[in-house]
Amino acid sequence: MTTSHSLAAEGLTLGYGDRVVVESLDLVVPPGEITVIVGANACGKSTLLRSLSRLLTPREGRVVLDGKEVHRMPAKKLARTLGLLPQSPVAPEGITVLDLVGRGRHPHQGLFSRWNDKDDAAVAAALEATQTTDLADRAVDELSGGQRQRVWIAMALAQQTDLLLLDEPTTFLDVSHQIEVLDLLTDLNRTRGTTIVMVLHDLNLAARYADHLIALADGRLHASGTPAEVLTEDSVRTVFGLDSRIVEDPVSGRPLMLPIGRHHVRPEPTSSPNHMQGTSR
Structure with missing residues (x-):
């Protein structure tokens, strides 16, 4: 296995019928690393993965593997370098x-x-x-x-393959098997240098296992970089419309997202005359 393969999207616009799903997207997949794509439902994550694997032809732009457009490569030759596990x-x-x-x-x-x-x-x-x-x-x-x-x-x-794309590989798995699968993919990356790109819904699992995190919002690239750079309170609010607090994961040291729900905010302590200290008899 090698970590030298380069995979990139240049000016990528994707869609189905009259609907544009991904628009004018540029990104580079770091070779030899684990890249995780996150974003709200219907933001274009799976569509992007389909295009990176050449299952979906771009309306504009191109996907480039080692300097060659994937849609111009022989199918079997591409399949010896790049593999895809689609959703369902x-x-x-x-x-x-x-x-x-x-x-x-x-x-x-x-x-x-x-x-x-x-x-x-x-x-x-x-x-x-x-x-x-x-x-x-x-x-x-x-x-x-x-x-x-x-x-x-x-x-x-x-x-x-040297590059492996996976769309929601933890689907249908309980928590224990989710961790086993993600640990397995990490071992594959660390021991064989396999470049891995996967879509995950769980932000905290994404932050724990990703070397490189890509956040999509409304079909556009909102942020990319390390989990610490991408998983911020502002990004979670923009990408998911959710207020949160970002703390350090005590296990991995990575960022950990704590969602703030309307019914789970700790109330401020209040005082009343009935609970004052030193009340005289």
């Missing part, structure tokens, strides 16, 4: 876990090449990393939502 993927009916994860090896299969020991090893490692080895012979449509999500992540890992 659908598996073929009746397919087993082993067969689905094995499909992650498709970009590495040439016209005349056959399945080999390297493919077996990649699939086994992906199953082990996601704790799905014991599910290998099960049909994917028989699994729980959390189990299916881990299987999809295993397929993405089996692809063994």
Whole structure:
């Protein structure tokens, strides 16, 4: 694996039908780091990820990988460098876990090449990393939502790309498995240098795991940088319309967002004559 691949968006405008979702966006994905995209619902996070992986053609601008437009690259060549786990993927009916994860090896299969020991090893490692080895012979449509999500992540890992894009990889997972998946992706980044870009809804998990944070607001880039630079009270108010307090996470030392709800503000202490100290009898 290498950390030298560069991925960037230049003047990117994206949309569906008559609706513009992302407008005039410029960004650079730092190579070899974990980038997390955050923002309110319908702000363009998933749309941006689809375009970075060339599933969505820009109306204006371009996505550039190592100096080449991704929409002009051969599909299989791109798939050997960049992998995508979309939101809510659908598996073929009746397919087993082993067969689905094995499909992650498709970009590495040439016209005349056959399945080999390297493919077996990649699939086994992906199953082990996601704790799905014991599910290998099960049909994917028989699994729980959390189990299916881990299987999809295993397929993405089996692809063994240098860049990995994930749209809400913690969907359907309980808190314990959310942390396991994010720890797994961090290990992949730290040990293999895999550049990771993912969309997360949980701001505090984003701040804890991101090296680089991107905040979108109304289809535009509001802020990008380290979690400490991006996750501020002003940014949370602008991006999410939410008042908050930002404190230091006692576990990670990263910023921790505490939302302020109308019914959860600690009242100021009040005094009354009935509670005065030293009241005479």
